[in-house]
Amino acid sequence: MDAKTGSNIKTATLSVGDQSWSFPVYEGTVGPSVIDISKLYGQTGMFTYDPGFTSTASCESKITYIDGEEGVLLYRGYPIEQLAERGDFLETCYLLLYGDLPNAAQKQDFVKRVTYHTMVHEQMSRFFQGFRRDAHPMAIMTGCVGALSAFYHDSTDISDPHQRMVASIRMIAKMPTLAAMAYKYSVGQPFMYPKNNLDYSSNFLQMCFAVPCEEYKPNPVLARAMDRIFILHADHEQNASTSTVRLAGSSGANPFACIAAGCASLWGPAHGGANEAALKMLAEIGTPDRIPEFIKRAKDPKDPFRLMGFGHRVYKNYDPRAKIMQRTCHEVLQEVGITHDPLLEVAMELERVALNDEYFIEKKLYPNVDYYSGITLKAMGFPTSMFTVLFAVARTVGWIAQWKEMIEDPSQKIGRPRQLYTGATRRDYVPMESRK
Ligand code: CMC
Numbered sequence: 001m002d003a004k005t006g007s008n009i010k011t012a013t014l015s016v017g018d019q020s021w022s023f024p025v026y027e028g029t030v031g032p033s034v035i036d037i038s039k040l041y042g043q044t045g046m047f048t049y050d051p052g053f054t055s056t057a058s059c060e061s062k063i064t065y066i067d068g069e070e071g072v073l074l075y076r077g078y079p080i081e082q083l084a085e086r087g088d089f090l091e092t093c094y095l096l097l098y099g100d101l102p103n104a105a106q107k108q109d110f111v112k113r114v115t116y117h118t119m120v121h122e123q124m125s126r127f128f129q130g131f132r133r134d135a136h137p138m139a140i141m142t143g144c145v146g147a148l149s150a151f152y153h154d155s156t157d158i159s160d161p162h163q164r165m166v167a168s169i170r171m172i173a174k175m176p177t178l179a180a181m182a183y184k185y186s187v188g189q190p191f192m193y194p195k196n197n198l199d200y201s202s203n204f205l206q207m208c209f210a211v212p213c214e215e216y217k218p219n220p221v222l223a224r225a226m227d228r229i230f231i232l233h234a235d236h237e238q239n240a241s242t243s244t245v246r247l248a249g250s251s252g253a254n255p256f257a258c259i260a261a262g263c264a265s266l267w268g269p270a271h272g273g274a275n276e277a278a279l280k281m282l283a284e285i286g287t288p289d290r291i292p293e294f295i296k297r298a299k300d301p302k303d304p305f306r307l308m309g310f311g312h313r314v315y316k317n318y319d320p321r322a323k324i325m326q327r328t329c330h331e332v333l334q335e336v337g338i339t340h341d342p343l344l345e346v347a348m349e350l351e352r353v354a355l356n357d358e359y360f361i362e363k364k365l366y367p368n369v370d371y372y373s374g375i376t377l378k379a380m381g382f383p384t385s386m387f388t389v390l391f392a393v394a395r396t397v398g399w400i401a402q403w404k405e406m407i408e409d410p411s412q413k414i415g416r417p418r419q420l421y422t423g424a425t426r427r428d429y430v431p432m433e434s435r436k
Contacts, residue, residue, distance in 0.1 A: 016044070030065060047418040054313075057238075059246065060409070063096060063401055064237040071317035075235060076100070084324045089230040089394075090114060090200050093172055096235055096401040111200075117173035118194035118203065121151040124178075128185045137182035137389045138267045144178050146260030156254035158407055167255040168400045175393045176200070180207030183386055201227040204393070209381060221335040222380055225328050229376070232321040232369055233391050235398030239313075241265040241272065245399040246406050250415040255403055262399045263392050269308070272391040276384045278309030279343065279374030287342070288349040295350075299359045307354060309371030311363070321369035329376040336379050343375050 010025040012035045021043050024036045034057045037048055050056045065074040073080040076095050083092055087101075094102045094110045102110055127147060131140050148170070149156055155167035181191050184207075192207045202218035205226060210216030236242070244265035249258040266272035285294050297305040312319055333341055351367055354360045377387055406412050 014040075014044070016046070019044075031067065041418070047420070049420050053238075053243070058243060058415070059238065059406065060411075061237065061402065061405060062099065063405060064235045064398070066237055066314050068312070068314035068316050071315060071320050073236075073320050080232065080320055081324060084228050084231045087231065088199075089227045089234070092231050092234050093397040096397050097168060097404070113169050114173045114200065115194075115196050117170050118177050118196075120148075120174050120177050120181075124148075124151065125181065125191060128181060128191075131185065133186060133188065135186075137179070137186060137385055138263065138273075138392070140182040140185070141178060141389055141392060142260055142263045142267070144182070145175070145263055146257055148174065149254045149256035152256070156256070158249075158252060158254065161408075164255070164404055164407065168404060171255065171259055171396050171400050175396045176204040177207060179386075179389045179393050180204060182389060183208050183382075186383075186385070199223065199227075201230065205380075219335065221331060225332045225335075225376065225380065228324065228328050229373060229390065230394040232324060232373075233394035235395070235401065238402075239271065240268070241395065242399055242402050245403050247415040249403045249406055250412065252414075255400060258403055259396060259399050262395070266392055266395065267388055272388040272395070274308055274368070275370035275374040275377070275387040275391065278370050279378060279384050279387070281308045282343045282346050282350070282375070285346050285350065288346055291346070291350050291353055295353060295357060299357075307350070307365070309374070310354065310360070310367055311365040312368045315366065315368065316364035318366045319368040322367045322371055325369055325372040325376065326367075329372040329379075332376050332379050338379055341375065341379070343378070347371065347375060 009027070010033070011022040012025050014021050014023065021040075023040070025033050026036060027033045041047060048056070063076065065077070066072065075083060075092065076099055078095065078101070083095075087095075090111050091102060091107060093114070094107065124144065124147065127144055128140065131143075152167070152170060155163045155170060157163045177194055184191050190212055192210050192212070194203050195206055198206055198218065202220075202223040205218045205223055206216055238246075241262040245258045245262040248261040249255070253261075269277045281294075285291060294305070294307070297303045298307045298310075329344065333339075333344065351371070354365070360366075374384065374387055377390060378384070382390065
């Protein structure tokens with residue numbers, strides 16, 4: 001059945017014992033079809049079982065498409081390579097939020113609206129003093145992003161389309177400011193206010209690396225690299241953090257609280273924490289001669305060690321973002337005058353060895369976007385603890401676009417997965433004196 005016209009084309013039949021049931025099959029514009037099992041429980045009394053949602057479409061979406069077998073990533077139909085080469089991050093934000101690339105007037109208006117929302121409420125800065133100086137910046141971000149809902153009451157009514165849009169713009173505008181404040185706090189430097197004459201990425205570099213006592217001129221090559229990193233990470237359909245945002249939002253929670261939930265989920269090393277983990281791993285390997293030892297460990301089923309920055313739930317081919325990231329990495333290293341980087345040397349050799357190893361070939365494990373982003377960000381001057389924060393800044397637009405799409409979907413209801421219960425059956429309370 002076509003999802004939009006409602007005309008029945010195909011059904012799937014489920015048989016259990018001598019009973020069978022039919023379920024409608026919906027086709028998307030591209031990609032795998034889905035079997036609509038929303039009536040499964042009502043009709044059969046059974047649930048489906050799919051830990052990690054490897055075969056479950058949790059929603060209908062028009063935002064991002066990934067073909068993991070072919071290594072394709074499209075935002076609203078546009079290939080990531082074209083957006084990263086020819087577009088900029090705020091244009092990408094507009095595209096993700098509104099569905100189409102902006103014309104010149106729309107772009108100008110959007111950039112202005114984002115730019116004039118970059119300052120955070122002055123009282124927000126006091127929150128930072130409550131954190132230890134050595135707090136992980138993602139811990140600070142998770143707390144401070146959630147706290148935004150305590151300041152912007154005029155954009156938390158999710159039933160008002162205008163308030164939803166204001167909240168979306170605020171999130172995109174204020175995340176870099178909070179991220180830069182988290183960084184400045186960790187190094188004991190004064191917070192830098194946003195500068196409205198700078199573009200989004202140059203302004204972010206300014207807030208991170210400028211000091212009030214000196215003139216700061218953003219480096220255009222580094223600003224362009226930052227912008228490209230933001231574009232590459234802007235959205236990735238229903239990944240763990242995005243699904244977290246959708247699930248949190250499905251209960252009617254306000255967008256700031258939902259994005260804070262997204263930050264918490266992104267922090268994990270299997271998700272947004274992977275670039276930090278990849279860089280630590282490359283540093284631990286240290287020199288190319290130690291690579292075989294680590295490859296051996298990654299292949300050992302008894303050893304929990306994995307090559308960080310390798311493998312992906314969806315990409316079973318080269319991650320298209322990784323190719324762009326590798327090029328950007330070389331550009332940045334050249335710009336900052338690093339002609340010989342031992343980490344890059346280890347990374348390139350490890351990639352070469354892994355891509356020729358039967359284990360990685362057979363399991364279709366390729367470098368993902370995080371493999372080269374850590375080296376690039378380090379060369380730009382960011383400490384490893386900031387890597388996931390930068391990912392969160394970039395992914396905010398994806399989270400908010402997906403949240404908005406969910407709220408505006410008339411079929412939306414609270415997310416409530418079911419379970420296969422394997423615990424104890426009913427038993428009576430045992431008084432303490434009778435327990436063994
Ligand atoms: N190194 C060694 N073996 C691996 C790796 C790796 N990086 N990734 C997967 N495998 C093996 C795994 O041991 C398993 O082997 P077997 O079938 O013998 O048990 C097989 O490949 C399939 O792995 P899986 O864990 O079932 O696959 P998944 O789709 O659940 O996991 C992943 C995807 C990204 C969590 C995983 O590949 C991984 O842990 N990679 C390292 C962390 C990383 O780089 N994450 C960043 C993801 S991209 C950024 C983002 O979108 O957040």
